[in-house]
Amino acid sequence: MNTNTSYYKPISQFYKEKFGEKVYKVPVSVFDTCPNREGLKGMETCIFCDVWGSAARAESKTLPLDVQIKKYTAHISKHFKAKKFLIYFQAYTNSFAKVQTIKDYFNRALEHENVVGIVVGTRPDCISPALLKLWQEIHERSFLSVELGAQTFDDKKLEYLKRGHTHDQTLKAIKKIKENTSVDLGLHFMFGLPNETDEEIIETALKTNELGIDHVKLHNLHVLKDTPLEKDFFDGSFTPIERPDYARRVGLFLSHLDPNIYVHRLAALSSRSDELIAPDWTSRKMETHQFIIDRLKEFNYKQGSRIPVSNSF
Numbered sequence: 108m109n110t111n112t113s114y115y116k117p118i119s120q121f122y123k124e125k126f127g128e129k130v131y132k133v134p135v136s137v138f139d140t141c142p143n144r145e146g147l148k149g150m151e152t153c154i155f156c157d158v159w160g161s162a163a164r165a166e167s168k169t170l171p172l173d174v175q176i177k178k179y180t181a182h183i184s185k186h187f188k189a190k191k192f193l194i195y196f197q198a199y200t201n202s203f204a205k206v207q208t209i210k211d212y213f214n215r216a217l218e219h220e221n222v223v224g225i226v227v228g229t230r231p232d233c234i235s236p237a238l239l240k241l242w243q244e245i246h247e248r249s250f251l252s253v254e255l256g257a258q259t260f261d262d263k264k265l266e267y268l269k270r271g272h273t274h275d276q277t278l279k280a281i282k283k284i285k286e287n288t289s290v291d292l293g294l295h296f297m298f299g300l301p302n303e304t305d306e307e308i309i310e311t312a313l314k315t316n317e318l319g320i321d322h323v324k325l326h327n328l329h330v331l332k333d334t335p336l337e338k339d340f341f342d343g344s345f346t347p348i349e350r351p352d353y354a355r356r357v358g359l360f361l362s363h364l365d366p367n368i369y370v371h372r373l374a375a376l377s378s379r380s381d382e383l384i385a386p387d388w389t390s391r392k393m394e395t396h397q398f399i400i401d402r403l404k405e406f407n408y409k410q411g412s413r414i415p416v417s418n419s420f
């Protein structure tokens with residue numbers, strides 16, 4: 108298998124430069140809700156979100172944090188000879204709790220041997236001054252990376268996804284984080300949304316270039332069991348994007364993305380295969396990754412290669 112990633116700048120490169128060796132992200136689940144699930148201000152569950160709140164492992168919810176860390180780091184060490192770890196607070200909204208509670212979890216995670224930092228998955232409208240202070244404190248002491256679920260910069264599409272925040276709130280959150288902290292900051296985007304155009308994908312990349320963020324993670328909108336999107340899929344109002352089209356959109360995005368921005372994975376993952384309804388290619392992680400890489404090469408979609416001269420750095 109050809110895993111040549113010279114067509115984009117993988118986040119693994121950043122980790123290697125920063126920590127001197129390969130670093131593995133260990134997803135954990137400690138919180139069990141978010142503003143959407145609580146129905147705050149009339150919010151509803153995001154249409155794609157399953158009952159696990161995007162947790163990587165269903166069992167995590169029932170295990171104490173220390174047990175999760177010990178169990179998953181041991182497993183990764185055994186299989187990949189890993190020596191350094193980042194603890195990824197991934198499931199639900201990891202800033203939707205008392206700051207002291209969050210602080211206690213972070214501190215406990217950092218006490219574990221070979222844990223070199225924290226990664227926080229959250230949404231743009233859950234960021235208080237006290238939380239920013241905590242993030243900065245942890246970052247100065249160790250390393251803290253924030254992954255904000257932007258998903259799209261189009262308000263109509265955010266409404267469709269039932270995200271409960273606007274694109275303007277995403278921009279304000281980024282500004283707030285950058286003005287008050289020096290944490291590592293990234294955005295998650297979703298492609299394959301209804302009525303998505305090539306122009307929108309390009310605009311999203313060009314706008315991202317202006318935000319001063321450090322990394323992006325890309326997903327295709329996929330259908331999981333027991334989600335609002337499942338109903339749309341079965342009544343025919345939502346059709347998942349085909350893999351070649353998704354790969355083309357990834358190529359369009361990357362070729363307009365600042366070559367200095369690191370890239371996490373290129374497509375969505377479904378950790379629980381029995382939960383995935385469609386598209387089936389989402390379940391074939393390595394094959395899909397290779398498929399996208401092959402399309403990047405075939406159409407010469409090198410990261411940053413198509414940024415218009417007027418937008419270049």
Ligand code: SF4
Nearest residue numbers: 141143153156160199
């Ligand atoms: S995606 Fe995140 S914000 Fe949306 S419902 Fe799921 S846990 Fe809540």
